[in-house]
Amino acid sequence: MDMIADLHLKDFVERRALENLQLERLRETLHRVYQNVPFYRQSFDRAGVKPSDLKSLRDLSKFPFTNKADLRDAYPFGLISTPMRDIVRIHASSGTTGKPTVVCYTRNDLEVWSETVSRVLMMGKVSVDDIVLISYGYGLFTGGLGAHGGAERLGCAVIPMGGGATEKQLMLIKDFNVTGICCTPSFFIHIMEEAEKIGFDLKKTKLRVGFFGAEPWSEEMRSRIETGSGVRAHDIFGLSEIIGPGVSSDCEARCGLHVFEDHFLPEIIDPSSGEVKAPGEEGELVFTTISKTGMPLIRYRTRDLSRLNYDRCDCGRSMVRMDRVRRRSDDMLIIRGVNLYPSQIESVLLSIKGTEPHYQLVVSREKALDDLEVRVEVSPLVFSDEVRVLEALRAEISSKIKQLIGLSAKITLVEPGTIERSIGKAKRVLDLRKLN
Amino acid sequence: MKVRQLSVFLENKVGRLAKVTHLLGEANVNIRALSVADTHDFGILRLIVDDVEAAEKCLREGKIVCRINNVTVVAVDNRPGGLAKVLGDLNAANINIEYMYAIAEPKSERPLIVFRFSEGERAVAALQNGGVEIISEKELFG
Numbered sequence: 047m048d049m050i051a052d053l054h055l056k057d058f059v060e061r062r063a064l065e066n067l068q069l070e071r072l073r074e075t076l077h078r079v080y081q082n083v084p085f086y087r088q089s090f091d092r093a094g095v096k097p098s099d100l101k102s103l104r105d106l107s108k109f110p111f112t113n114k115a116d117l118r119d120a121y122p123f124g125l126i127s128t129p130m131r132d133i134v135r136i137h138a139s140s141g142t143t144g145k146p147t148v149v150c151y152t153r154n155d156l157e158v159w160s161e162t163v164s165r166v167l168m169m170g171k172v173s174v175d176d177i178v179l180i181s182y183g184y185g186l187f188t189g190g191l192g193a194h195g196g197a198e199r200l201g202c203a204v205i206p207m208g209g210g211a212t213e214k215q216l217m218l219i220k221d222f223n224v225t226g227i228c229c230t231p232s233f234f235i236h237i238m239e240e241a242e243k244i245g246f247d248l249k250k251t252k253l254r255v256g257f258f259g260a261e262p263w264s265e266e267m268r269s270r271i272e273t274g275s276g277v278r279a280h281d282i283f284g285l286s287e288i289i290g291p292g293v294s295s296d297c298e299a300r301c302g303l304h305v306f307e308d309h310f311l312p313e314i315i316d317p318s319s320g321e322v323k324a325p326g327e328e329g330e331l332v333f334t335t336i337s338k339t340g341m342p343l344i345r346y347r348t349r350d351l352s353r354l355n356y357d358r359c360d361c362g363r364s365m366v367r368m369d370r371v372r373r374r375s376d377d378m379l380i381i382r383g384v385n386l387y388p389s390q391i392e393s394v395l396l397s398i399k400g401t402e403p404h405y406q407l408v409v410s411r412e413k414a415l416d417d418l419e420v421r422v423e424v425s426p427l428v429f430s431d432e433v434r435v436l437e438a439l440r441a442e443i444s445s446k447i448k449q450l451i452g453l454s455a456k457i458t459l460v461e462p463g464t465i466e467r468s469i470g471k472a473k474r475v476l477d478l479r480k481l482n
Numbered sequence: 483m484k485v486r487q488l489s490v491f492l493e494n495k496v497g498r499l500a501k502v503t504h505l506l507g508e509a510n511v512n513i514r515a516l517s518v519a520d521t522h523d524f525g526i527l528r529l530i531v532d533d534v535e536a537a538e539k540c541l542r543e544g545k546i547v548c549r550i551n552n553v554t555v556v557a558v559d560n561r562p563g564g565l566a567k568v569l570g571d572l573n574a575a576n577i578n579i580e581y582m583y584a585i586a587e588p589k590s591e592r593p594l595i596v597f598r599f600s601e602g603e604r605a606v607a608a609l610q611n612g613g614v615e616i617i618s619e620k621e622l623f624g
Contacts, residue, residue, distance in 0.1 A: 429547045431489030461493045
């Protein structure tokens with residue numbers, strides 16, 4: 047295992063050396079899957095490519111994609127490229143439809159994982175002196191154990207709290223002198239709300255840094271977290287198929303998330319044609335794992351929309367930056383022909399003083415027409431004894447949505463807590479149209 | 483001269499009003515007057531209670547959105563034209579009423595009316611000029 051100081055240096059490696067390493071690892075990975083995974087042998091053969099066709103990194107574009115459906119078809123262990131006895135950990139994503147997506151890790155993969163997560167934590171200046179509360183769910187979900195492994199590798203004092211039990215979280219933050227926290231941004235906002243309710247001042251605790259991920263969130267949410275709690279908020283990105291949390295993260299410069307591209311090779315493609323896009327262009331994010339041995343994935347389509355920026359970051363790290371993911375190509379709703387991403391509604395709500403970022407979109411279809419309903423929780427701050435004040439709030443939200451997105455939406459004010467808070471991921475959209 | 487009123491946000495769903503009144507009952511809070519403003523999908527319950535702090539505390543704990551604000555309570559003469567006289571004074575002073583409701587007070591000789599004005603100070607002055615009796619919180623619960 048590398049020394050911690052060496053891990054930090056990996057973020058600053060010179061570009062040419064990095065590309066040589068990537069090419070070597072990629073070549074090894076392509077050979078590995080072609081040899082050991084029937085799915086990849088067939089899919090490469092069908093596309094008429096062989097691992098030996100890879101002469102440079104650019105040649106990766108000749109290889110076929112892997113889709114989420116391929117993982118489901120291979121359920122549970124069809125994509126592992128190693129004997130089962132080398133697998134030491136199995137995680138599975140919460141499949142909302144049908145079977146879960148399974149990911150298998152070798153000892154090597156767990157080391158890669160804890161390495162990238164500890165590199166994330168180091169971007170937030172976390173060190174062996176920190177006490178870190180892990181409030182992601184443990185279990186099959188990769189959040190808890192993933193964050194845990196990284197913090198432990200770094201030598202922090204790690205508290206395996208898991209999600210829920212908000213008051214207890216606050217108690218531990220105070221009594222254990224917690225300095226860092228890892229959880230979903232919506233759960234942290236929930237913790238902040240609970241703290242306010244019981245008169246607990248987070249700013250008076252030692253908590254100074256948080257690593258929030260597992261769901262898309264916005265700059266507005268970041269500033270709400272930072273001003274409301276005094277906690278510096280970092281965006282940690284990941285997906286279980288690639289490894290879990292720790293695929294990329296933002297540094298102190300906050301101009302995109304550094305991808306740990308010595309392990310996960312990113313590409314941006316046009317989601318409809320599959321063509322690789324130039325740096326700086328928006329498209330679908332695709333990852334190839336180049337150091338994993340349990341279940342490497344070649345050109346895995348994430349459905350997340352982003353951009354890549356290869357310019358040297360102000361922080362000095364050489365790792366390519368991706369734009370923070372706010373939209374997924376399959377999160378996009380088409381309502382009366384208008385494209386809508388839930389994050390757009392979130393921005394509208396956060397721009398109105400006093401409204402909470404707790405919302406849910408309900409799409410239904412009466413006869414031929416789609417209807418969009420936006421359910422918004424009423425906070426004590428915006429509540430009034432006068433009907434006209436609440437009606438004005440509704441009208442304001444509605445007109446901003448109309449202005450920005452061009453859709454008429456019905457705004458429904460609901461009681462706080464009505465919209466489910468997530469430990470894993472927030473359920474922002476209820477599409478009732480599929481039932482018709 | 484102000485009386486504190488507790489307003490409660492209610493989603494238009496079965497059992498919401500029952501939940502609020504249950505919580506108040508548990509906290510030993512007595513309701514003296516109430517009115518509900520309802521729209522298509524939400525309602526605002528307005529309450530005059532004997533212990534407004536206890537009421538607010540128990541509802542907040544029950545995760546119900548509520549807030550305290552000031553209203554004006556006046557006594558009107560128990561005769562035809564009694565309320566019209568009060569409203570006439572307000573109208574003459576060009577004061578807008580946001581909403582109003584009556585307090586059911588069997589022991590009181592004169593009916594009590596709760597008013598919410600957008601310009602509370604000016605309304606109270608106009609009423610006092612017209613000789614209308616304004617009831618304080620102490621008198622109401624004393």
